Amino acid sequence: MRYLPKSESDREVMLRQIGAKSIDDLFAAIPPEYRLKGDLKIPRAYAESEIVEFFRDCATGSAQGYATFLGAGAYSHYRPVVIDSLVSRGEFFTAYTPYQPEIAQGTLQSIFEFQTMICELTGMDVANASMYDGSTGAAEALMMAARLTGRHKSVVASSVHPEYREVITTYARYQGMPISTVAYSKNGRVDLSALEKGIDNETAGVLVQSPNFFGAIEDVAAIADLVHKKGALLIVSIAEAVSLGIVKPPVEADIVSMEAQSFGVPLGFGGPYCGVMATHDKFVRQMPGRLVGQTLDRNGKRGFVLTLSTREQHIRREKATSNICTNQALVALMCSIFMTVYGREGLKDLAKQNLAKAHYAAGEFKKAGATLLFEGAPRFNEFVIQTKTDSYAINDKLLGQRIIGGFPLKKFYPDLGNASLWCCTETTAKASIDAAAKQVAL
Amino acid sequence: MNKKIRKVTTHISQNEVLLFERSSAGKKAYELPPLDVPEVDPAKLLGAQARQDLGHMPEVSEVEIIRHFTRLSTWNYAVDHGMYPLGSCTMKYNPRVNEAVARLTGLAEAHPYQPERISQGALRILKMLSEQLIEITGMDAITLQPAAGAHGELTGILLVRAYLESLGNPRKKVLIPDSAHGTNPATAAMAGYAVENLKSNAAGMVDIASLVAQVNEDVAALMLTNPNTLGVFEQEIHKIAEVLHAKGALLYMDGANMNALVGKTRPGDFGVDVMHLNLHKTFSTPHGGGGPGSGPVACKKILEPFLPSPVVVTKPDGTLGFDYNRPQSLGRVRMFYGNFGMHIRALAYIMANGPDGLRQTTEDAVLNANYIRKGLEGAYDLPYKTPTMHEVVFSDHIQSQKGIKTGDIAKRLIDYGFHPYTVSFPLVVHGAIMIEPTESESKESCDMFIEAMKDIAEEVEEHPEFVLEAPHNTRISRLDETMAARKPILRWKPQSEAVGK
Numbered sequence: 051m052r053y054l055p056k057s058e059s060d061r062e063v064m065l066r067q068i069g070a071k072s073i074d075d076l077f078a079a080i081p082p083e084y085r086l087k088g089d090l091k092i093p094r095a096y097a098e099s100e101i102v103e104f105f106r107d108c109a110t111g112s113a114q115g116y117a118t119f120l121g122a123g124a125y126s127h128y129r130p131v132v133i134d135s136l137v138s139r140g141e142f143f144t145a146y147t148p149y150q151p152e153i154a155q156g157t158l159q160s161i162f163e164f165q166t167m168i169c170e171l172t173g174m175d176v177a178n179a180s181m182y183d184g185s186t187g188a189a190e191a192l193m194m195a196a197r198l199t200g201r202h203k204s205v206v207a208s209s210v211h212p213e214y215r216e217v218i219t220t221y222a223r224y225q226g227m228p229i230s231t232v233a234y235s236k237n238g239r240v241d242l243s244a245l246e247k248g249i250d251n252e253t254a255g256v257l258v259q260s261p262n263f264f265g266a267i268e269d270v271a272a273i274a275d276l277v278h279k280k281g282a283l284l285i286v287s288i289a290e291a292v293s294l295g296i297v298k299p300p301v302e303a304d305i306v307s308m309e310a311q312s313f314g315v316p317l318g319f320g321g322p323y324c325g326v327m328a329t330h331d332k333f334v335r336q337m338p339g340r341l342v343g344q345t346l347d348r349n350g351k352r353g354f355v356l357t358l359s360t361r362e363q364h365i366r367r368e369k370a371t372s373n374i375c376t377n378q379a380l381v382a383l384m385c386s387i388f389m390t391v392y393g394r395e396g397l398k399d400l401a402k403q404n405l406a407k408a409h410y411a412a413g414e415f416k417k418a419g420a421t422l423l424f425e426g427a428p429r430f431n432e433f434v435i436q437t438k439t440d441s442y443a444i445n446d447k448l449l450g451q452r453i454i455g456g457f458p459l460k461k462f463y464p465d466l467g468n469a470s471l472w473c474c475t476e477t478t479a480k481a482s483i484d485a486a487a488k489q490v491a492l
Numbered sequence: 493m494n495k496k497i498r499k500v501t502t503h504i505s506q507n508e509v510l511l512f513e514r515s516s517a518g519k520k521a522y523e524l525p526p527l528d529v530p531e532v533d534p535a536k537l538l539g540a541q542a543r544q545d546l547g548h549m550p551e552v553s554e555v556e557i558i559r560h561f562t563r564l565s566t567w568n569y570a571v572d573h574g575m576y577p578l579g580s581c582t583m584k585y586n587p588r589v590n591e592a593v594a595r596l597t598g599l600a601e602a603h604p605y606q607p608e609r610i611s612q613g614a615l616r617i618l619k620m621l622s623e624q625l626i627e628i629t630g631m632d633a634i635t636l637q638p639a640a641g642a643h644g645e646l647t648g649i650l651l652v653r654a655y656l657e658s659l660g661n662p663r664k665k666v667l668i669p670d671s672a673h674g675t676n677p678a679t680a681a682m683a684g685y686a687v688e689n690l691k692s693n694a695a696g697m698v699d700i701a702s703l704v705a706q707v708n709e710d711v712a713a714l715m716l717t718n719p720n721t722l723g724v725f726e727q728e729i730h731k732i733a734e735v736l737h738a739k740g741a742l743l744y745m746d747g748a749n750m751n752a753l754v755g756k757t758r759p760g761d762f763g764v765d766v767m768h769l770n771l772h773k774t775f776s777t778p779h780g781g782g783g784p785g786s787g788p789v790a791c792k793k794i795l796e797p798f799l800p801s802p803v804v805v806t807k808p809d810g811t812l813g814f815d816y817n818r819p820q821s822l823g824r825v826r827m828f829y830g831n832f833g834m835h836i837r838a839l840a841y842i843m844a845n846g847p848d849g850l851r852q853t854t855e856d857a858v859l860n861a862n863y864i865r866k867g868l869e870g871a872y873d874l875p876y877k878t879p880t881m882h883e884v885v886f887s888d889h890i891q892s893q894k895g896i897k898t899g900d901i902a903k904r905l906i907d908y909g910f911h912p913y914t915v916s917f918p919l920v921v922h923g924a925i926m927i928e929p930t931e932s933e934s935k936e937s938c939d940m941f942i943e944a945m946k947d948i949a950e951e952v953e954e955h956p957e958f959v960l961e962a963p964h965n966t967r968i969s970r971l972d973e974t975m976a977a978r979k980p981i982l983r984w985k986p987q988s989e990a991v992g993k
Contacts, residue, residue, distance in 0.1 A: 051849040053585055053776075054856055055934035061856075064863045064935055073855045076862055077756055079725035079879050084762040086851075090755055092624045095846030098589050104843070105836065108613030109598025113606065120603045123827060130522070132557055134595065140572030141565035144586050147782040150912055152903070152966040153569035157781035160564055163511050166983040170547040176982045180783070182639035185827035213827035220800075220823035224653065224684025267541045296534050298543045316595075319614045320604030320828025321639070322784035334980065340782065345976035348969040357976040363642070363678035364917075368687045373678035376640035376772070380780025383561075390511055390557050394549040396522040402534060403527055409537060410529035428538045445607065454606055480528040 051095070113317075117482035118454040119411075121432050121473025122263070123184070123211045123289050124320065125312045127400075128477055130391045133314045133384050143380055147340070151355045157379065158354035161342040164326075164386045171294045171389075171397075172308065173301035174328035178339035180382040181325030181374065184309025185214040188257060188287045189221035190338050190372055191307040191327060192229075195255025195283040197336045197371070198304075202227055203252045205245070205282075209234045209262035211289055212462035218257075227254075238266035238424025238434065240273060249280045257307075259287040260300060264424050264471065265408075265432030267297055274302035291385075292475075293430040295392075295401030305329045305337075314388030315381055324381040335361060338372035400476055404431040407474035411483045415472070418491035423469055432473045434459065434466075437490050441470040444489050453482055455489075496947050499574065499940055500909030505967045508563040512984050515550040521557055548986060567967060568781070569911045575933050575941055577864075579883045579914035579926025580673070580721060582751045582773035587844060590776065590837035599836060604828040608813045615812035618804045618829065621839040622788075625769060628842075628850070629747075630760025631790035635799045637830040641748060644768030644787025645679040645715070647800060647825050651766055651791055652713045652742050653683055654798035654822040663712035663741070669698060671721045671918045676746060685712060692920060696722040696876040698732055707739045717746040718759070721918035721926070723861065723880035725752070733763025742766065750774040751930065752858060752882035755851030766791040771831075775838035786834035798822050802829070856931035857882045860938055864929055867942035871949040875921050882930075888923035891949065894956040898923045901948055903970065904962035908944035 061073070070076055077085065096104070118126055137143060141156060148154030148161075161179045168177035181187040192204045204222065206215055208231045215231075222229050232248045235241040240258055249256060256277045260268035270286055277284040286300035291312040300306055311323040329337055335358065343357035363370040392400055408431040415435050416422050423434040435456070437444060445455035456472035463469070474483065534542045552560070569576070576583035594600065602614050622634045638644035649666065656662045666680040669690045677687045690706060693699035698716065707714075714736055719725045726732060733743045745759050745767035751774045753759070759767050771777045771786035779785075791799070801821040802814035814829075845853060858881050865874070865884040873889035888898040902912030902925075914926035929938060951959050963969070 051845065051852050053587060053844065053849075054852060054931055055937075056856060060935040061859060064859055064938075068859075068862050068866045070862070073859065076855075076858045076879070076881070079727050079881070080757045081727065081730065081762075084730070084757050086755065086757055089847035090850060091627050092842060092847055092850075095849050096843040098844070101589055101840050101843050102593060105593035105596055105599065105617075105840065108617055109596040110613065112598040112610050112613050113601040113603065114598045116606075116610070118603060118606070120605050122605055124604050126601070126603065132521075132554060136558070136561045136565070138591065139562070139565045140586075141568040141570045142561075143591075143778045143780050144571035144583075145568045145781045146576065146578055146581055146583055146779045146911075148568075149915075150569070150902070150906065151971050152963050152968055153906055153911065154567075154781075155968065156564035156566065156568035159508075159510070159567075160561065161781075162982075162984070166510075166512065167549060169983045170549050182643060182784075183826060186639065186643070186825070211827065213824060216824035217826060220650065220825055221682070223823075224650075225682070226684075267538070269541075294543070295546070296543050297538065298541050316600040316833070317603050318594075318600055319602040319611070319832040320830070321826075322786075322831040322833050334982070341980075341982055343976040344981040345972045347971050351968050353968045353971045355971050355973050355976050357973065357980060357982075360977075362674075364674035366678070367674050368677035368681040370674070370678040370681075373642040373646060373675050373682050374640075375642045375673075375675050376785035377783040378780075379782035379784075380778070381784055383781070387557065387561065390550055390552060390560075391521045391554070393515075393520065393522075393551045394517075394546045395551065396520060396524075397546055397549065398543075399524055400522075402532070403524060405534060405537060406527055406529050406532045409532050428541045449607060449609070454603065454610075457605055476524065483529070 116452050116454050117479065119456045119472045119486060120454055122457040122471055124317050125290055125475060126317060126477055127292060127312055127475050129314050132391060133387045136387055137380055137383055142383060148356060151353060155353060158342050160383055160386055162344065162354050164382045165342060167386065167389045168326050168328055171299060172306045172328045173299035174306055175331040176334050177326055177328035178337055178341055180378040181327055181339050182378065183323040183325040184287060184289055185217040187307040187325030187327055188214045189218045191285045191305045192218060192255045192257060193225060194305060194336050195285060196227055198333055199254040199283060201252050201254035203254060204229045205232055205248045205253055205256045207232050207240045207258045209240060209264055210257055210259040210287060211263050237426040238264040239268055239427045242272060242276065246276050249277065249282055251280065253280060253282040255283045255285050257285045257287060259289060261290055261293055261430045261432065264434050265429040266424055266427035267429060270300040271302050290430060292401055292404060295397035296405060297430055310385045313385035315384050322378060322381050324378045324385050336371060338374050340377055403476040407478050408433060411472060411474045414483055414487040415490050418487040420490040431475055432471055434469050434471050435490060436469045441468045447489050448486060451485060453486055497908050502965055505566060506563040508560055510984050511550045511560060512548055514552055514556055517551055519551045519553050521552060521554040574909065575929060575937050576911040577913045577927045577929050579928040580748055582928060582930055584776055584930040585932040586776055586778040587841060590840045593840050594833050594836045612812055615804055617836055617839055619812060621835050624842050625788055626790060628754055629767060629790045630758025632793040633796040633799060634788055634790040636788045636835055637800045637826050638787040638789055639826050639831055640785035641768060641770040641787045642675040642679060643825060644789045645675055646682055647789045648744050648766045648768050649679055649683040650822045651795045651798050652744065655795050656712055664710040666712055667706060667714040671920045672715065672717060673748065676715045695878045696724045697726055700728055700731055703732060703735050707735055707741055709739060711741045713742045713744045715744045715746060717748055719749045719752045719881045722876050722885050723883035724878045725881055729762045748773060749882060752854060754854045755847060756854050766795055771834050771838040776841040777834045777837040784831050784834060786831040800825050853931045860929040860931065860933050863938050864927055864942060868945055871946050872925060883926060883928035885921050886925040887921050888925060891952045892923055894952050896952045896956050896959050898925050900959050904948045904959045905944060906963040907965045910941060910944060
């Protein structure tokens with residue numbers, strides 16, 4: 051076995067040293083009736099070349115060579131080459147959680163930089179070292195709001211990603227946290243009057259997404275006013291992180307829960323991604339997840355450590371802010387490198403290209419005869435169209451031209467009929483937009 | 493430096509400032525292609541929602557980015573450097589072919605909502621991994637959706653809850669041994685259960701008599717790590733299962749220590765109803781400095797209807813697809829299908845091993861732990877003499893007579909070129925020294941570790957103050973963690989703002 055650094059004679063010498071006759075002596079604690087007599091029924095060992103061939107075969111015909119208009123919570127952005135060359139360094143990807151800071155400063159400093167950049171982009175004071183993803187992060191943010199307010203109800207906008215809402219439902223069910231949903235208005239934004247009615251003096255947190263699932267940018271300031279008047283906390287979820295290059299950050303929010311996949315993380319059929327939570331200084335002790343802080347060593351030299359761990363499960367056990375332990379450190383590193391490559395000017399330029407492409411596509415689709423839904427709200431790189439033809443049928447035709455069409459909304463919003471959600475990023479070519487426009491007219 | 497130190501020597505280590513301290517206006521590391529559609533005016537399209545500026549985001553060049561992160565990386569210890577014997581974390585070798593296949597374009601660039609017609613390869617990976625993990629655990633069904641071990645625990649306990657609810661009574665509490673990981677009680681609380689502590693007996697195992705006394709109709713499940721955190725196999729595991737089942741409660745197994753069992757025995761065969769696996773422990777997916785992980789949950793037939801939605805199914809036309817029509821499902825625990833990138837790597841690992849390779853892996857892991865146990869007995873106190881499997885727990889009892897604690901020995905081990913073992917866990921052992929070498933260590937590397945630990949034991953006798961000051965050879969000395977927690981600095985700020993505050 052090529053991963054095992056022992057010869058048969060090594061094993062014999064070691065067994066002798068231990069005083070065991072055979073390896074089975076070391077498994078004597080397992081009652082004989084439960085010991086496996088034969089081999090596991092799995093395929094024989096493959097050579098490395100066979101493994102590569104198998105996965106190449108699995109990869110064939112998928113994604114490669116297609117133009118895509120899918121967004122809906124997972125975005126196709128160009129990934130600078132330096133990301134993979136750096137995260138492929140074994141010093142990063144074969145290290146563990148930095149519990150021994152003297153030999154983990156690389157990971158610790160990079161997380162500190164990640165926390166800082168997330169703060170800069172979201173306008174919050176403090177960000178954690180990452181969460182599993184945007185969906186679980188949103189659920190954890192609502193639970194955090196409940197701890198902070200001592201209240202128990204949550205209000206969630208129906209324009210929040212439907213899969214996020216499903217996860218929230220699962221998490222909230224046994225926390226004694228009833229969840230109510232608030233509808234969207236004609237322009238696709240949260241219906242403010244419905245929201246106002248939906249919040250009462252037992253509401254802990256209100257969750258909106260911006261840009262929301264339909265691509266509309268919410269009026270976070272107006273929502274925050276309503277929420278704060280009732281003494282509740284506002285959580286803003288951001289699924290398309292690149293939007294922060296050009297869209298005003300949700301500074302009026304109390305907690306920002308982000309999915310940072312757009313920052314250089316491969317689509318990877320849905321994961322691993324990178325959730326992250328940010329908030330105000332005063333709320334930090336109720337925030338879940340690991341945190342890195344700056345300190346000094348015995349010689350007065352700057353260094354970084356995991357800190358405020360009294361919030362966490364290994365200390366607090368059943369009274370912890372969350373059961374979360376593993377996070378997404380390596381994926382957060384990808385995000386950090388992406389944010390650094392683009393930086394202060396590049397994130398703006400990148401976001402502007404996204405804005406231009408989506409604006410052009412929406413215009414072309416409209417010209418071609420599709421109806422634009424939710425007009426009137428500002429949007430970033432996603433928009434919704436209504437077509438006469440079934441959205442799946444349109445996508446079938448486009449697939450023949452090696453174009454993956456927009457996301458059919460009837461899966462989650464049956465009321466919206468043939469409506470579909472289209473996304474354009476900097477990678478979407480004008481030629482693909484023009485080709486797709488021809489089909490949506492039908 | 494102690495002349496006896498064989499594994500390492502000092503070398504030049506580059507200093508590196510924070511990214512923000514390297515930034516200056518006008519430097520850049522990107523170039524966008526020319527826009528092929530008309531330019532837009534953000535102020536016009538976004539109005540009041542347009543962003544004005546990006547604050548202190550860095551501006552640096554590409555070469556500086558490469559040097560920055562490369563320098564940072566050299567400050568880390570990693571499995572690629574050598575033995576990383578963190579007990580309960582299973583820091584094994586991360587095969588490179590796993591990384592290569594996970595980055596194949598057709599998999600890395602697959603959108604989770606792309607049509608099933610062009611996702612057959614990805615679905616095949618999910619299906620094959622599911623089937624093989626079911627065989628390895630001896631269970632009947634599985635979900636790959638949970639993102640990590642603790643997330644798998646939550647999913648598993650929610651499965652128990654959904655099942656018991658379907659019978660009419662979700663029950664009130666979950667039993668957890670005092671040796672358990674902190675995630676177990678935190679999980680039970682998140683699933684709405686009260687936590688009741690179960691004491692271990694003198695051998696470090698579940699005490700059957702106490703268990704019988706504690707299990708009643710209020711108990712939903714026992715969460716048990718097997719082998720437990722002392723590295724001890726619960727010999728009476730089948731009796732434990734019987735006691736629970738007789739009262740209608742279920743047995744949850746924390747699979748964190750599955751590296752001691754694969755190919756030798758199967759939890760499904762010895763009475764476990766539901767368990768999670770840590771693909772980033774047993775199945776070689778990299779720890780990545782803290783994540784991502786992946787925590788599939790395998791279960792018995794009775795729990796299958798409640799698994800998270802969707803599940804992979806073979807459709808009437810023979811193609812694979814996702815089934816969302818699961819009326820009894822506990823719901824979703826994560827968007828999309830879980831950490832697919834980790835599923836690819838775990839499958840590649842299982843394929844590289846085959847049945848005999850997996851068994852040999854387990855045997856070598858247990859062999860290494862026992863070899864180290866034998867080598868260190870006498871030099872360090874062994875609080876539980878029960879046979880251990882893939883990890884061994886010593887204590888600092890002998891060294892603490894000289895005022896040296898497990899944490900100090902760990903710091904000195906750094907000077908010898910090793911990553912420390914797990915410090916102060918499990919809580920049932922005072923001053924715990926928890927060592928898990930994994931199968932990835934050769935005999936020579938185990939020997940070198942034993943030698944280092946013995947040298948440190950001698951140093952404790954002769955120069956305890958020297959050990960107390962360790963590490964001596966790292967780029968920074970011990971950090972002031974109290975200061976970090978008392979006045980948290982959790983982000984960089986420009987000098988002017990930092991002072992102003």
